[in-house]
Amino acid sequence: MASTFQLEVVTPDRKFFEDEVSMVTVRTTEGDVGILKEHMPMVAPLDIGVIKIKQKGKTVMATCAGGFVSVDEDKTTIITDAAEWPEEIDIARAEAAAKRAEERINHGDAKEIDVVRAQIALNKALNRLRVAKDDD
Ligand code: ATP
Numbered sequence: 001m002a003s004t005f006q007l008e009v010v011t012p013d014r015k016f017f018e019d020e021v022s023m024v025t026v027r028t029t030e031g032d033v034g035i036l037k038e039h040m041p042m043v044a045p046l047d048i049g050v051i052k053i054k055q056k057g058k059t060v061m062a063t064c065a066g067g068f069v070s071v072d073e074d075k076t077t078i079i080t081d082a083a084e085w086p087e088e089i090d091i092a093r094a095e096a097a098a099k100r101a102e103e104r105i106n107h108g109d110a111k112e113i114d115v116v117r118a119q120i121a122l123n124k125a126l127n128r129l130r131v132a133k134d135d136d
Contacts, residue, residue, distance in 0.1 A: 003037040006075040009051065009062070009083055016062070016083045023054040024076060026069050033069075035076055043070045046080065048123045050131060061086060063131045065124050082124075089132035098125035 007024050009017040025034045027049025051064045067080030104110055104118035 005037045007053065007078070008075065009078040009080065011080055011083050016080075017053065019055065021053050021055045022057075023052075024078075025050075025052040026064065026078065028069065035069075035071055038073075039071050039076075041071055041073065043068060046078070048120070048127050050127070051078065051083065061131055061134075063089070063124075063128050065127075084128065084131070086131050086134060089128050091129065091132050094125045094128040094132065098122055098129065101125060 004020040028044040065082035101118040101122035
């Protein structure tokens with residue numbers, strides 16, 4: 001019998017994913033973590049990055065704009081501010097967001113807090129572009 005467990009990914013707008021999977025890889029703030037059935041229970045903060053979901057031998061990718069992962073005995077839950085499948089990503093929007101963020105970062109008299117926010121926005125936009133272009 002295949003070793004699968006339940007994965008649920010939720011965002012403020014929708015239940016992004018809910019199904020049995022054989023593995024999920026997430027980017028925590030401490031690095032990438034691969035979760036298989038019977039992984040030790042844990043809760044970890046997520047960085048901006050990619051969620052890789054393995055199901056029936058196939059792996060699919062989605063963006064993750066940070067959040068939390070919670071691993072229980074037979075269920076893993078990811079709660080994130082935003083998640084998108086590659087085909088959902090609006091490339092022009094992500095390019096515009098990256099450009100806007102770069103301009104803020106390079107603006108000499110920007111406040112530190114604005115620069116930090118712009119760096120997060122840039123990271124999210126570049127992550128979306130990488131996933132949309134499938135070169136993570
Ligand atoms: P923008 O500056 O373009 O609004 P953002 O990084 O501020 O982007 P988020 O706050 O991360 O956007 O997400 C808000 C909503 O918009 C989420 O539902 C997210 O999935 C969606 N979203 C953001 N950027 C894109 C994109 N390039 N393509 C598709 N959906 C996107």
